[in-house]
Amino acid sequence: MTEVFAEQATEVGAMKGGAAGDGGALSxxxxxxxxxxxxxxxxxxxxxxxxxxxGQFLLFYLTAVVGMSGALAxxxxxxxxxxxxxxxxxVGYISDNSRFxxxxxxxxxxxxxxxxxxxxxxxxxxxKIESTGLLFGYVFxxxxxxxxxxxxxxxxxxxxxxxxxxxxxERSVLQVYRNFFNIVGNILTVNxxxxxxxxxxxxxxxxAAYIPFGWTCAGIIIVTTMLCTLGTxxxxxRMYEIAPPEKSALARLPGELRDVFRNHSFMMLLLTIVxxxxxxxxxxxxxxxxxxxxxxxxxGTIRTILTCGTIGLFCGIPICAFLLQRMEKKTICTGGxxxxxxxxxxxxxxxxxxxxxxxxxxxxxxxxxxxxxQSIVLTNVFISFNSMMVDAADEHDLLFxxxxxxxxxxxxxFSGKAALGVGSLFAGFALDYLIxxxxxxxxxxNQVIENWTLVKLGLIAGPGAAAISAFSAIAMSRYRISKxxxxxxxxxxxxxNGTAASA
Numbered sequence: 001m002t003e004v005f006a007e008q009a010t011e012v013g014a015m016k017g018g019a020a021g022d023g024g025a026l027s028x029x030x031x032x033x034x035x036x037x038x039x040x041x042x043x044x045x046x047x048x049x050x051x052x053x054x055g056q057f058l059l060f061y062l063t064a065v066v067g068m069s070g071a072l073a074x075x076x077x078x079x080x081x082x083x084x085x086x087x088x089x090x091v092g093y094i095s096d097n098s099r100f101x102x103x104x105x106x107x108x109x110x111x112x113x114x115x116x117x118x119x120x121x122x123x124x125x126x127x128k129i130e131s132t133g134l135l136f137g138y139v140f141x142x143x144x145x146x147x148x149x150x151x152x153x154x155x156x157x158x159x160x161x162x163x164x165x166x167x168x169x170e171r172s173v174l175q176v177y178r179n180f181f182n183i184v185g186n187i188l189t190v191n192x193x194x195x196x197x198x199x200x201x202x203x204x205x206x207x208a209a210y211i212p213f214g215w216t217c218a219g220i221i222i223v224t225t226m227l228c229t230l231g232t233x234x235x236x237x238r239m240y241e242i243a244p245p246e247k248s249a250l251a252r253l254p255g256e257l258r259d260v261f262r263n264h265s266f267m268m269l270l271l272t273i274v275x276x277x278x279x280x281x282x283x284x285x286x287x288x289x290x291x292x293x294x295x296x297x298x299x300g301t302i303r304t305i306l307t308c309g310t311i312g313l314f315c316g317i318p319i320c321a322f323l324l325q326r327m328e329k330k331t332i333c334t335g336g337x338x339x340x341x342x343x344x345x346x347x348x349x350x351x352x353x354x355x356x357x358x359x360x361x362x363x364x365x366x367x368x369x370x371x372x373x374q375s376i377v378l379t380n381v382f383i384s385f386n387s388m389m390v391d392a393a394d395e396h397d398l399l400f401x402x403x404x405x406x407x408x409x410x411x412x413x414f415s416g417k418a419a420l421g422v423g424s425l426f427a428g429f430a431l432d433y434l435i436x437x438x439x440x441x442x443x444x445x446n447q448v449i450e451n452w453t454l455v456k457l458g459l460i461a462g463p464g465a466a467a468i469s470a471f472s473a474i475a476m477s478r479y480r481i482s483k484x485x486x487x488x489x490x491x492x493x494x495x496x497n498g499t500a501a502s503a
Contacts, residue, residue: 029238032165032174039231040164041177043109043157046221046228048185050120050150053217056306057193057210058123059427060288065207066126067440068135074428076139077285081421084147085414088155092410095156103236105156106229112153113225117218119146124214147417153225155410160232162390163239166490171390172324175383176317183313183379190310192216194303203299204288205442259400264480265392271475272385274419276337279468281423282430283344286461289437293449294348294458301364309371316379329384329391330479336381337473341466343374348462352455388479391486398489398496430460 054077062073091108100107122142129135161178165171197213198204260266291302323332347370350356357363396402431437435456438447481489 029166031167031170036164036232036235037174037177038181040161040228040235041174041181042224042231043153043228044178044182045185045188046113046116046224047150047154047157048182049189049217049221050116050146052186052189053120053124053193053214055284056190056287059285059424060204061124061210062139063428063431063439064289064441065205065210066135067443068132068139069439070428070431070437071433072132072136072428073139074285074425074431076136076143077428078421078425080140080143080147081417081424083144084151085417085421087148088151088410088414088417090410091151092155092159092413095159102233103239105160105239106233106236108152108156109160109225109229112149112151113222113229116146116149116153116225117221119143119149120221121214121218124210151410151413155413157228158413160235160239162393164235165238169324172321172329172383172387175386176321178386179313179317179320179379179383182382183310183317186313187307187310188220189217190303190306194299194306198299199303202442202445204292205445207442259402260396263392263396263399265388265395268475268479269385269389269392270415272333272337272472272479273416275472275475276469277416277419278423278426279465279472281420282427282468283423283461283465285424285427286430286457289431290457290461293437294454294461295351295363295367296359297364297367304364305367305371308368309375312372312375313379315372316376317383319376320380320383323380324384324387328482329388330476330482332380333384333388334473334476336377336384337469337476339377340374340381341469341473343370343377344466344469345463346370348458351458385476388481391481391489394486394489394493395481398493434460 059070059073059077062068062076063070068076095104095108098104098107102110119142123139123146126135126138129138161174165174193213194204197209197216198206200206200209202209288302291297291305297305320332347356347367356366431439435453437453437457438444438449441447
């Protein structure tokens with residue numbers, strides 16, 4: 001499917017006056033082969049395994065299994081995200097300005113792969129620690145190591161993808177490949193957790209089950225990141241040529257950061273990702289609690305629901321490819337966010353109103369349907385949003401005369417992580433002070449939880465997150481790079497660069 005899409009994209013580029021695979025843009029590059037797209041996109045499998053492990057399992061593991069309070073666990077998640085987010089611009093900027101034989105991106109990816117994987121394994125292998133301070137210090141230190149090494153891998157990885165192709169449509173095709181491997185990572189993580197290691201008698205409350213889960217994920221992450229990094233070394237010739245700077249990197253940094261925030265398109269993407277991840281961060285971190293106690297389903301049913309959601313992610317890929325040929329990326333993304341809001345809002349309200357079945361197969365089928373539909377929509381949101389990020393990087397080059405993919409994406413990453421940290425912090429504090437949910441459930445598995453506590457859990461994780469997400473759709477509606485506008489930007493860049501080359 002994607003190869004046919006790529007061929008159609010090449011034809012569109014030719015009709016716009018560009019060379020095949022060039023999109024009418026900066027330089028003539030042959031289309032990426034399927035093998036190159038696959039090798040590069042394997043990095044998303046590792047990224048997904050880390051994201052799902054932290055998002056779906058970590059808050060529950062720290063509070064219900066290890067025994068931390070929600071406030072302490074949420075604080076550890078938030079503080080490490082904020083500290084890491086502050087490092088992101090430096091990582092991206094250093095990557096942009098580095099000159100190694102392996103290129104600007106690959107040395108960082110190679111250096112981060114193993115520390116990132118080992119830190120994930122250690123995070124799910126917390127020993128018995130009686131001291132609250134020492135426990136917090138262990139979690140904070142290991143999580144900070146994970147966050148930092150994750151940034152050192154992911155930021156150059158994303159920036160590398162922004163340079164692999166200049167073609168408007170091939171950029172979207174590459175996002176489809178990335179999304180496919182992201183989905184594979186989701187499947188692996190969910191099934192390793194709920195389908196294998198946590199499928200025993202004690203289920204999600206089994207402390208010992210998390211240790212092999214963490215180390216197995218770590219092994220897969222090492223393999224896929226190495227394949228991605230070493231397998232894309234042959235694409236280094238596709239990178240932009242960076243002229244020697246007149247000033248030092250440190251002297252240029254304040255001005256270039258200012259330019260990034262002067263870009264209207266970037267600011268709209270920034271607002272979108274900040275608002276969206278505050279909402280999604282709180283909802284995702286509460287998801288295991290919501291499934292287990294608000295919906296009252298067991299680990300096997302959670303696995304079935306999440307698997308249906310994963311199938312929805314797969315089904316969303318051809319739908320998105322179809323829509324991208326006929327609609328603007330902004331329209332797809334904005335409409336998708338609105339639908340996500342509706343799908344977050346409706347199920348808990350229907351449950352509280354006793355419209356949905358209380359339990360059994362009918363409830364499972366309905367929940368699977370909601371998860372399937374929401375995942376289709378999220379696939380369209382993520383693919384279109386990531387593709388718009390790359391387009392906005394071209395606009396930045398036209399406006400300010402410099403390629404800064406690493407700095408550009410690190411600024412978005414900074415904001416997204418900070419927002420996700422706020423969402424995680426909110427989820428942790430909400431468990432303690434708004435929902436008043438008991439922690440250390442592994443030590444007290446039979447305690448009774450009041451119905452009003454469960455209602456508050458459902459309202460905060462569903463309608464509450466939906467209300468916040470709605471504002472991200474408003475921000476996205478203000479983004480203004482259309483397909484035709486991108487062709488104009490790339491044509492102007494080609495003219496400028498050609499003039500400079502002949503001067």
